[in-house]
């Protein structure tokens with residue numbers, strides 16, 4: 718059974734359907750990259766997984782649990798198993814890197830301070846940011862800030878991490894570093910990863926499968942090889958548009 722399953726999900730805002738019969742699965746342990754034009758519902762899709770949004774119809778299933786209809790205690794356990802790097806997820810300027818990374822543990826768990834400190838240390842180590850623990854966001858580079866955001870997303874040591882545009886606003890070299898880290902975290906910590914990205918090159922490098930969203934539906938969900946070789950007209954159009962953008 719897939720770890721995550723979207724079953725014919727429709728999401729309407731004021732009558733207009735942003736998701737319009739979206740179905741796909743995420744297998745345990747894989748990196749699934751979600752690509753597609755801006756405004757097509759990629760962030761909306763992620764939000765359904767932790768019930769920040771609920772479907773108008775259809776089902777979102779996490780490890781056999783219907784996320785939209787489960788009771789609050791079950792929802793808490795689902796949220797505890799899913800880390801989230803929000804789009805543009807900024808660090809709080811008046812807190813150190815370590816304090817920022819500790820936030821999800823301070824707010825959502827009853828762990829003792831010593832255990833929080835140990836987990837923060839482990840998370841910072843995983844993103845190679847130990848030396849910056851006591852620095853403030855303004856004192857570190859954009860790439861380091863993104864790595865701190867990654868550390869904050871993995872600090873609960875959850876099974877799944879959702880990344881919403883983790884490389885937006887970064888230069889190409891730093892983007893490669895962040896993509897490499899996402900893949901490393903997936904391999905070393907066995908984190909199932911859903912990565913929404915505008916960075917097709919990055920997606921082709923790190924994804925086990927790539928999902929193309931368009932008009933609220935899945936155009937294709939395929940391995941990078943099958944994705945670039947697809948005969949599907951919408952996939953070809955997307956690839957051509959991306960090529961134009963990088964020239």
Ligand SMILES: Nc1ncnc2c1ncn2[C@@H]1O[C@H](COP(=O)(O)OP(=O)(O)O)[C@@H](O)[C@H]1O
Pocket residue numbers: 730735754755756757758759760761762
């Ligand atoms: N809470 C909301 N209320 C109304 N409309 C929303 C809400 N969240 C997103 N939308 C709309 O849904 C569409 C898809 O948004 P989004 O998922 O953020 O796109 P993207 O693919 O760029 O991440 C956009 O038109 C956006 O305006």
Ligand SMILES: [Mg+2]
Pocket residue numbers: 759760761804881
């Ligand atoms: Mg978005």
